[in-house]
Amino acid sequence: MATNSEVEMTDAEVDAFLSRHETGVLSLARDETPYAIPISYGFDEESRDTFLRLVSTPDSEKREFLASAPQARIVVYEEDGDEYGSVVGVGTLRRVDLDELTPETIAQYGETRRPLFEIWADGKSDLDIDLYRFTPERLTGRTIVIDRDEE
Numbered sequence: 001m002a003t004n005s006e007v008e009m010t011d012a013e014v015d016a017f018l019s020r021h022e023t024g025v026l027s028l029a030r031d032e033t034p035y036a037i038p039i040s041y042g043f044d045e046e047s048r049d050t051f052l053r054l055v056s057t058p059d060s061e062k063r064e065f066l067a068s069a070p071q072a073r074i075v076v077y078e079e080d081g082d083e084y085g086s087v088v089g090v091g092t093l094r095r096v097d098l099d100e101l102t103p104e105t106i107a108q109y110g111e112t113r114r115p116l117f118e119i120w121a122d123g124k125s126d127l128d129i130d131l132y133r134f135t136p137e138r139l140t141g142r143t144i145v146i147d148r149d150e151e
Contacts, residue, residue: 009087009141017076017087017141018043024076026052028065035065050074050089050134055127063128074134082148087141089134096131
């Protein structure tokens with residue numbers, strides 16, 4: 001039978017993990033209703049904030065959730081053979097106004113590779129593209145290794 005070894009990541013390991021990835025899942029919740037979407041992101045190790053460019057149509061479910069100040073989580077994960085890793089961030093997601101942008105934050109948004117996932121039926125002129133900043137209250141990560149030699 002396979003045995004598992006589970007190890008909590010240190011803050012430095014969590015930061016390195018988020019820095020070397022660029023995609024994950026953003027989960028939003030309001031009134032006990034969940035909503036999750038794949039995302040591309042930029043991560044700033046100093047502030048530990050995640051930067052997102054989110055694209056939606058004006059009448060989309062995504063837009064409704066974003067407008068409601070939902071609870072937010074970001075999940076980033078990887079699988080490499082018998083080793084699995086994941087980081088979960090719990091925090092606040094805030095739309096960033098263009099007049100708040102600095103050269104440093106603009107560089108972080110440049111790390112997001114849009115669009116990686118979406119295929120839009122609507123023309124680009126019908127899309128809303130907004131910048132968001134996810135500020136974590138908590139970032140946790142863990143690595144699990146499966147020892148298959150005992151099977």
